[in-house]
Amino acid sequence: MVVFLFLLSLGFAALGGLTVFKSPAWSKWQLALLVGEYGHTVVWVPPVLGFLTWRMRGGFDPMVGSVLALNLLALALLLKPTVQAWFVGRALPARLERAFGAVPLGRPAFSCAAWLRCAPRRVVPQTHGYAAGLALDFYPAVGRTQAPCVVLIHGGGWDSGDKSQLAHFNHWLAQRGYAVAAISYRLAPQFNWPAQRDDILAAIAWLKAHTATLGIDATRLVLLGRSAGGNLAETVGYTAQDPAIRGVAALYAPADLDFAWTSPMDNDPLNSPLLMRQFLGGSPDEVPGAFKSASGIHEVTAATPPTLLLHGRLDTLVWYRQSERLAARLDEAGVSNVFVSLPWATHAFEFNLNGPGGQLTTYALEWFLAAVTK
Numbered sequence: 001m002v003v004f005l006f007l008l009s010l011g012f013a014a015l016g017g018l019t020v021f022k023s024p025a026w027s028k029w030q031l032a033l034l035v036g037e038y039g040h041t042v043v044w045v046p047p048v049l050g051f052l053t054w055r056m057r058g059g060f061d062p063m064v065g066s067v068l069a070l071n072l073l074a075l076a077l078l079l080k081p082t083v084q085a086w087f088v089g090r091a092l093p094a095r096l097e098r099a100f101g102a103v104p105l106g107r108p109a110f111s112c113a114a115w116l117r118c119a120p121r122r123v124v125p126q127t128h129g130y131a132a133g134l135a136l137d138f139y140p141a142v143g144r145t146q147a148p149c150v151v152l153i154h155g156g157g158w159d160s161g162d163k164s165q166l167a168h169f170n171h172w173l174a175q176r177g178y179a180v181a182a183i184s185y186r187l188a189p190q191f192n193w194p195a196q197r198d199d200i201l202a203a204i205a206w207l208k209a210h211t212a213t214l215g216i217d218a219t220r221l222v223l224l225g226r227s228a229g230g231n232l233a234e235t236v237g238y239t240a241q242d243p244a245i246r247g248v249a250a251l252y253a254p255a256d257l258d259f260a261w262t263s264p265m266d267n268d269p270l271n272s273p274l275l276m277r278q279f280l281g282g283s284p285d286e287v288p289g290a291f292k293s294a295s296g297i298h299e300v301t302a303a304t305p306p307t308l309l310l311h312g313r314l315d316t317l318v319w320y321r322q323s324e325r326l327a328a329r330l331d332e333a334g335v336s337n338v339f340v341s342l343p344w345a346t347h348a349f350e351f352n353l354n355g356p357g358g359q360l361t362t363y364a365l366e367w368f369l370a371a372v373t374k
Contacts, residue, residue, distance in 0.1 A: 002063060009070040011044055015039075016077025022314045025267045029316050030344040032325040036314075037355030046078070081173035081344040085110045085356035087282060088245035088342065099338045100306060100371035119353050122264030123174040124279045125167075130183070135162045139170045140178040140215060142362055148220035148246075148373035149179040150171040151206060153200065157270055158279040159188045165226070169203040172353060176366055178373075179216045181207055186230070189278035193294045196279075208244070214339045220373040224249045224365075225298065227318060227347065228279075231255065234326070236294030238304050247372035249308040249365060252318050252347055255326035256297040258284055260319075260367065267316045300329050306336040308368040310361055312345025340364055 006093060018032040019039065053067040054060070089110030096103070125137040141147035150173055154165040161184040169181045185199035200223075208218040221244045225233030230253025237248035252261050257276055261284050264272060277283065280290040292298050307330055311323035320341065327339035343356055349357025 002053060002056055002067075005049050005056075006063065006067050008069070009046065009049050009053075009067050009074065012042075012049070012057075012074035013077065016074045016080070018346075019077050019080045021345060022267060022316050025269065029269060029346055030348075031163050031164070033348055035078070035348060036081050036312075036346060037352040038355050040082050040112075040355075043075060043078050046074040048235045060300075070155045081356040082112065084111040084343050085360060088340065089363070090317070091361055092340065092360065093367075095338050096364060096367045096371075098258065099336045100368060103370045105363065105367060105370075106307065107363075111125050112357045114359055117353050119168065120175045120353070123171050125170070125182070128206075128210075131199065131202045132201070134184055134186070135163065135201055136181045136183040136206075137167075137170070139174040139182070141174050141177050141179040146179040146213050146217045147176060147177060147179045147213075147215065148222065148369065149181055149216040150369070151200070151204065151207070151217065151221055151223050152180055152182040152286075153185070153223065153225035153229035153233050155225070155229045156187075156232075157275045158196065158228045158231075159275065161187075161229070165243060166348075166351065169350065172362065176369075178369055179214065193279055193290050197236050197294075198231055200232060201240065204240075204242070204244075219244050219357045221245050222249060222369060222372060224245045224251075225253060226251045227253060228251070228275075231257075231291075231294070231296065233284075234307070235294055235299060237307075238296050238299040238301075239293075241303075245305050247306045247308070247368060249368060250310075251325070251350060252311045252315055252320075252323070254318050254322045255295060256322060257295045259297075259325065260322065261291070261322075263319070265316065271319055297326050297329050300326075300333045300335065302335070304330065304333060304334050304335045306368070306372050307338075308340040308364060309337065309341070310342065310349075310364065312342045312347065312357070314344065314346045314348050317347045338364065338368075341371040 018035045022071045023032040050071040092109040154161040163184045184201045211218045223233040230250030309323040311320040330337040350361040
């Protein structure tokens, strides 16, 4: 039994290591997501394992010492996201205010008390066809007319995913007073770029043509995308030259596809070169124009809309340097922006709205939306 407790302690310490090191190639990256965003819910386990080992051995000996050391390490690693989220959250309001102006949210960016927060109440979406074979789910803003509208663009490597992705986030946005249009778009490899850009522009045009029935203010739009959807949000938002697009928010998005091709990560479970070939129709040598036009970083000008970027430093699907480099380019152009780097986080860190990544995401996004759509 003591050996079992030792192995269990070793397993918890190894899991905690996923808040420090990138998920290895042989491991599912989703495991790192669970540890980073839900690890605080099991911090009671290591102390219990240590206590049980001590009681079973009847006192302190080398085995008890080893188990206690492992569980102390596991406890520290599982609490690492909480501590780091507190530090990031402590500095976040000042950063957001400098970039976008003051917005009195009346709550901290991160709080352990928010772990117990209830899930957002559901908002029943309305499904509308906005182009041939394409639909969007529209979530009306709760308690608000002529509401700003968030155009939400799903991820999935440009070849998968749909408008239903992470719908609980759409409920949260609607409850905060923002309408949401979660769109589907044509997918690779059947459809290459710029079909996806055309679909997003068609969705925006449809929203503008139906403002009265939807109850939105189509002069106040924000593009929000995850992963591949963040790439599309950046590129469309930066090239549309549409004053109705008040801002662009991108979560763990590839901003420079040439950089992604020439500087791949060692652990690339998605086979990014294949995804980019499917999406763009070839390699950079074969379709250099597509690689450039589908990379938001090349489209930044002084007129680029304000931008909010969030990225986990342990992301194994999209290198955090993608957002870091885009933020530097935005700074060079004098564009208002904030890049929130999450030291413990991997891909999809906002999956748990009450977790460390989810709290910082919702806080930063709520500030950003209020500032750019006021």
